[in-house]
């Protein structure tokens with residue numbers, strides 16, 4: 001059989017931040033903001049941070065925002081401010097980025113993983129309840145890939161025990177749960193890592209809360225435990241969102257809703273194209289959720305083969321995340337049993353290019369490449385699996 005002559009394929013990068021900043025004249029605005037801060041003589045705890053904190057709290061439909069050095073710091077400082085420490089347990093998802101667990105470990109507490117639902121990547125509230133022990137001090141759900149978990153169900157479990165829910169919202173800026181913004185509840189931690197839906201020019205994070213005292217405690221902790229210079233009320237740390245990052249985030253925040261809406265269009269097109277394709281499963285969307293598609297994550301038992309075929313067609317993919325956290329060397333010494341659902345997700349997930357910077361042509365290139373890859377693997381005779389030989 002002769003190979004069909006194909007039109008030259010356009011390369012689709014996974015997520016190019018230069019393309020993102022080229023949208024809506026944002027790069028020129030970032031350049032101006034950087035210069036403004038560079039020439040201001042104020043680099044920490046200044047007017048840009050104060051303004052961003054007010055703007056992001058309002059965006060999240062909440063009262064208080066405290067800017068910190070990273071998403072990991074936002075989670076860790078929240079747990080510390082709530083008094084979580086050695087001997088305590090915090091419930092976390094089995095399927096998440098390692099930072100969720102690391103924040104718990106950093107306080108001296110033990111992360112207690114809970115499996116996702118069988119047919120999604122969302123934490124299962126029934127399993128959260130089953131994982132409670134007398135030592136459980138907080139529940140830390142993640143809104144994975146920008147899709148809200150069933151917060152009412154998780155909050156009901158927490159309320160029955162009188163413990164807080166600390167939302168890891170690092171992937172969910174702008175998402176809504178039953179109409180409410182993620183970040184509008186008791187406390188949520190955000191990351192502004194450059195690749196997140198709202199990203200800085202380096203590391204950054206924030207805690208958003210309705211609790212004035214909790215916000216105040218985190219303000220202390222992020223700044224050496226001091227309110228007044230050289231008066232140290234407790235053993236804090238140094239983790240502040242700097243003026244340069246705050247200024248860049250202020251430029252991008254007004255575009256977040258429109259950029260998330262574009263992500264939703266891309267996701268809708270992907271899901272339409274994947275539905276009915278053999279061997280691949282599109283990500284489900286729950287009735288309560290307005291997700292913001294930090295990643296578009298499909299599932300397939302033939303991930304390596306599909307990823308290789310897409311790469312050959314010029315479509316870049318990534319895996320979020322290839323190794324379940326409890327299977328990482330970092331947690332080899334933790335007494336965690338088998339987590340078959342989390343392990344299966346780690347083996348099957350594949351992320352397609354996603355972001356508001358993707359053109360309609362980019363999206364169609366991805367769709368065509370996925371269709372070609374699936375068709376080619378269907379045409380192959382059983383047992384003939386050139387991509388799978390070891």
Ligand SMILES: *Cc1c(COP(=O)(O)O)cnc(C)c1O
Pocket residue numbers: 070071072073096097099100142168170171191192193203204205
């Ligand atoms: C990105 C991320 C974090 C950590 O944020 P950093 O700013 O990189 O420290 C935590 N949890 C989840 C789910 C994330 O995706």
